Amino acid sequence: QSALTQPRSVSGSPGQSVTISCTGSSNDVGYYDYVSWYQQFPGKAPKLILYDVSKRPSGVPDRFSGSKSGNTASLTISGLQAEDEADYHCCSYAGSYSFVFASGTRVTVL
Amino acid sequence: QVQLVESGGDLVKPGGSLRLSCAASGFTFSHHFMNWVRQAPGKGLEWVSYINTGSTITNYADSVRGRFTTSRDNTKNTLYLQLNSLRAEDTAVYFCARGVGWTFEIWGQGTLVSVSS
Numbered sequence: 001q002s003a004l005t006q007p008r009s010v011s012g013s014p015g016q017s018v019t020i021s022c023t024g025s026s027n028d029v030g031y032y033d034y035v036s037w038y039q040q041f042p043g044k045a046p047k048l049i050l051y052d053v054s055k056r057p058s059g060v061p062d063r064f065s066g067s068k069s070g071n072t073a074s075l076t077i078s079g080l081q082a083e084d085e086a087d088y089h090c091c092s093y094a095g096s097y098s099f100v101f102a103s104g105t106r107v108t109v110l
Numbered sequence: 111q112v113q114l115v116e117s118g119g120d121l122v123k124p125g126g127s128l129r130l131s132c133a134a135s136g137f138t139f140s141h142h143f144m145n146w147v148r149q150a151p152g153k154g155l156e157w158v159s160y161i162n163t164g165s166t167i168t169n170y171a172d173s174v175r176g177r178f179t180t181s182r183d184n185t186k187n188t189l190y191l192q193l194n195s196l197r198a199e200d201t202a203v204y205f206c207a208r209g210v211g212w213t214f215e216i217w218g219q220g221t222l223v224s225v226s227s
């Protein structure tokens with residue numbers, strides 16, 4: 001159960017696009033199309049923003065998009081807004097009713 | 111509305127025990143698998159445990175296997191996590207999360223467990 005890898009932080013100006021990578025292995029990200037992404041504000045609970053790599057729950061703006069290539073999944077925030085400043089966590093199903101998270105990425109809007 | 115409310119977090123000494131609860135409302139609890147996820151202070155999220163709808167399948171992270179036990183009472187719409195042999199590194203906010211597919215769809219607000227002498 002090795003953790004996934006995300007950059008510690010990314011930043012961008014309002015209106016720009018930022019991409020957060022999430023690297024796992026052939027046992028999790030590379031094998032299953034069950035990568036999900038969560039947005040978390042300080043002191044709050046995480047909120048689901050993408051699931052099954054690229055699907056958005058109802059109510060999540062379409063500026064949030066996801067993709068996957070090999071063992072790496074990515075979250076892209078297009079048209080960055082001040083309200084997007086938060087921590088973002090990726091997670092993958094790892095088989096046998098287990099899951100693995102990454103350590104999270106802080107997105108800063110300059 | 112759909113809601114998960116955790117309780118039971120406390121300050122406990124190393125080696126001690128605690129039971130966390132997660133009360134569900136606003137949806138058919140028995141139709142969803144459930145998970146516990148924790149977050150140590152200033153750290154990322156860590157999956158802790160899984161339980162299926164009928165309690166016939168459970169699984170745990172290696173870091174807690176043999177010490178933590180998850181259970182559920184579908185008649186009370188409540189999920190539980192029994193924490194035994196607690197260590198300092200178990201200090202975290204513990205969230206319960208409703209599962210859909212292989213995703214954590216809805217999260218509770220969390221309950222803080224502090225392990226310190």
